[in-house]
Amino acid sequence: MELRVLRAFVEVVRQGGFTAAGKVIFSTQSTVTKAVKQLEEETGMQLILRIGHTVRLTEAGEVVYQRALAILGERDLMLSELAEFKGLRRGTLKIGLPTVGSSILFAPLFAEFRRDHPNIDIVLQEHGGDELREMLLTREIDLAAFLLPVEETFESQTVCNEPMMALLPHDHPLAVAGRPSIRLKELADSPMILFQNGFSLNQVIEDACRKRGFAPREAARSTQPDFIVALVAAGLGVAMLPRIVVNRSVYPAIHLALIDETDLRWRLGMVWRKGADLPYSAAAWLRLTEKFARKYAEE
Numbered sequence: 001m002e003l004r005v006l007r008a009f010v011e012v013v014r015q016g017g018f019t020a021a022g023k024v025i026f027s028t029q030s031t032v033t034k035a036v037k038q039l040e041e042e043t044g045m046q047l048i049l050r051i052g053h054t055v056r057l058t059e060a061g062e063v064v065y066q067r068a069l070a071i072l073g074e075r076d077l078m079l080s081e082l083a084e085f086k087g088l089r090r091g092t093l094k095i096g097l098p099t100v101g102s103s104i105l106f107a108p109l110f111a112e113f114r115r116d117h118p119n120i121d122i123v124l125q126e127h128g129g130d131e132l133r134e135m136l137l138t139r140e141i142d143l144a145a146f147l148l149p150v151e152e153t154f155e156s157q158t159v160c161n162e163p164m165m166a167l168l169p170h171d172h173p174l175a176v177a178g179r180p181s182i183r184l185k186e187l188a189d190s191p192m193i194l195f196q197n198g199f200s201l202n203q204v205i206e207d208a209c210r211k212r213g214f215a216p217r218e219a220a221r222s223t224q225p226d227f228i229v230a231l232v233a234a235g236l237g238v239a240m241l242p243r244i245v246v247n248r249s250v251y252p253a254i255h256l257a258l259i260d261e262t263d264l265r266w267r268l269g270m271v272w273r274k275g276a277d278l279p280y281s282a283a284a285w286l287r288l289t290e291k292f293a294r295k296y297a298e299e
Contacts, residue, residue, distance in 0.1 A: 006039070088280055090119050099225070101245050102126065127198075128200065143272050157290060162243050164265060165246050170253050172190065184212055192240075193238070233254050
């Protein structure tokens, strides 16, 4: 039973005739007649009595008319609700972010998103890259930010591409020498404070070290950048963090040096499942982060 057929039938009753109904639904009188005949054939009952130039419902027709009104009403309500999603007057943004750099990068974007779309609920998850990948695959979230490149399972949009900085205790030889930049291999003999397993940045650091013929000498691991900074300041070892993370603060007991390596960078992107039918809220977030990425790249 097609909605167009029900619509034609309802308008015949409302307008009191086939020709008038055709004008309302922008169709011909013959098309409207065929639609009503199709409905009567599907129900196996006569629905309309034709009396001169007017029509009257049979008892069966009255039942179909009332049900058709309800069905068409539900259809209109559904389209209205969908229009609210499309117009971002309602909906949910389900997003996952890493613990590294999110407060600096994404807090201002969330504020802008909230100003533009005050009726969108935001469900935020903060985890390491491995867990965010799993949450994307299980559809717990629609978008996640983690390091690029990504597997073929996902699509991505670059947010930023930052160099890494070495955080050195004040008595480290490279700090004493006042070096503004260093090569990664110069840290081969230094104990390192790394992230916990499951953090994508940790894997990037370890891969870059191994490429240069050494494995990081692990001194400690943490999930929190602030605690890692505190451990460096206490002299436990050296650490590596994105420039955007460390350049916003002053660390009296720490020397910062740029790691001059093209393959050791913090390439962060927004990621989603390949072929996913993203909600309008997620698409709006991607437009916002794309605008931010363009502005960021120009600075």
